Amino acid sequence: MATPLSTPGPTLGVVGGGQLGRMLAEAAGPLGVELVVLDPTPDCPAAPVCRDQIVGEFDDADAVRELAERADFLTFEIELADPDLLDRVREETGVPVHPSPDTLRTIQDKLVQKDALAEVGVPVPEYRAVDDADELRDALDELGTPAMVKAREGGYDGRGNAPIESPDDAEAVLDEIGGAAMVEAFVDYERELSVIGVKGDDEVATFPAGENVHREEILRETIVPARADEAVRQRAHEVATDVLELMDGRGVYGIELFQGPDDEILVNEIAPRPHNSGHWTIEGAVASQFEQHVRAVTGRPLGSTAQRSPTVMTNLLGDVEETQPAQLRGVDEVLGTPRAGLHWYGKRDVRPLRKMGHVTLTGDDGSSGTSDEGASVDDLLARARELRDAATFVDES
């Protein structure tokens, strides 16, 4: 492991070059790690800040092979990566892939993911596989309504999820979902939490639990520390650590949790990559989730996951009615706010609810001789929402 650092440093090949790839590249530079990304969109978000982009589909065998040939390590920043192809390329080229394609495969199928968790006793909402409307109605008999029907594969930011209120809607909801499905009992949760975990070579670490606010099933804000009891946050940490135990391969994992009735912690979903709910770590923690992912995948020691200050992250989503060239107004208000950090993803077009960037607001750390105790996360959240709402893609002139 005591590999010297030289120039050019190790190259990290990344399947996917969206905002996660971009922020990986921003974190890789100081560590002397070069990034090459594979993405079908020419001049993808990561392109201007990384060594090179290979333009190709995530499952294009030749393109993934080319990526491996240029890389010392392979990873992915999108679940659409093809685990079978990654397995094959790993065998052919000997280039290690982290996290392991097996873990990606397990996570891609939400039913297999839930089975894997349940099998080792990680608490999850009650769920059933449903192959047709009859099975769905039977499942609802047991789980009750409302419930959440989910496509087993391909869901993203709420796509592939459909709530069901009555057994009478079984056919319609399954039609909406399309392919293979599962159904989950509705969790009347107090709070959505998430823990960003990281597996290194022989170490594991977790960031403090954040509290997520979703609307229309898309993450709007993450608040850290979560406004939950210390006991709840501790339990979230424990459950996340159990999840990490199950994962195979180095890297960062985003673990979404419900704080259910009686403060029970249930795993909602896992992402085998840096996660939107971990963007707060760039300003709010000692080493960000992106730096941790680069360290972990390239076989270096992990950094500190300690929190530096109370932090709120808010997404900048497309607030437009239809696709158009992106022009974000209100940027100077964000940049002129002390302790507000802007992250622009470099997407040319804005679409309704598309993730275009984010704003992070940190509280006073209470250091450097100031007597100020710092803002509460409630204050930070209110201020972050004001900034976010003032930033718009709509031309109001």
Added chain:
Amino acid sequence: MATPLSTPGPTLGVVGGGQLGRMLAEAAGPLGVELVVLDPTPDCPAAPVCRDQIVGEFDDADAVRELAERADFLTFEIELADPDLLDRVREETGVPVHPSPDTLRTIQDKLVQKDALAEVGVPVPEYRAVDDADELRDALDELGTPAMVKAREGGYDGRGNAPIESPDDAEAVLDEIGGAAMVEAFVDYERELSVIGVKGDDEVATFPAGENVHREEILRETIVPARADEAVRQRAHEVATDVLELMDGRGVYGIELFQGPDDEILVNEIAPRPHNSGHWTIEGAVASQFEQHVRAVTGRPLGSTAQRSPTVMTNLLGDVEETQPAQLRGVDEVLGTPRAGLHWYGKRDVRPLRKMGHVTLTGDDGSSGTSDEGASVDDLLARARELRDAATFVDES
């Protein structure tokens, strides 16, 4: 000023693509600003993390013109940039240059720089222009010995500076210096300080004063806050603010100071760009000197210069006897140390005392519910030196 942010964002053309250009690029990405650098070394340090490099000399008119044609704003990260050429290209292309070529011109000539400071009452060590050995001997009569003879132009990291102990050495020292020279009274300083300042469109800000440790006239460590009385640090801030007043054009300025006898603050030298003694701001301040430079030059509001925690920065210098391919050992010890940040500059070859990277160590911020007051800067300095000394380019196996 309320320019919307779009993709591609504004392009910042930078004369110079060394480590300062690299860290500018690392800071520009989140702000949606793309960097194109001009540097004579193919695949210079900034190349792998920026949009593009133009390979050319800093004073190559065609290359600087090409840079301007690709840029919305021009800046420089090296004093070897040519102010006359920048003036001409600005006139031809209309692309703004920050800081102004005039300011660069003033700073490039240490005599003109000192004259400009003295003229407005900014305290500087006593100095004289010396055109020949007779003038030098006359000056030494007034200033006493020892004194410091400096080349008026082209000095860097101690090159171009020569101490003089006796009037008898006048010829020899001037020979060593080469061209036009000046001589400065020796300041029996208590401490070397520096303040990183930034000029925005209609605002000015300074980071807290750091304490610099030099050896062989090369910066080894910066300690923040400086271990000086509050009154001294306040005086450093005031003098730096007076210096900024004098500078023309937006951007970051590194202002090196002496804390002399009786705690007098004297200006040693000014750099019209981010400065080695400001690298601590990446981890140690809310918005780094590199982010501030990008914000300032592109006409955005400045960020907060507040310090986040006690911080020590130590340079990783070439500890070799002769030039060789760079292989830094001891990296895992650095990365495995909580709150240690590594910055690798991506240079292929290591040379004696060449700046290859740096390590930043931050103290506990005292936030996030830990009761620990955090390490003192003395503790941080001792630990940072251990890490630095353990990192070596020498193959001891």
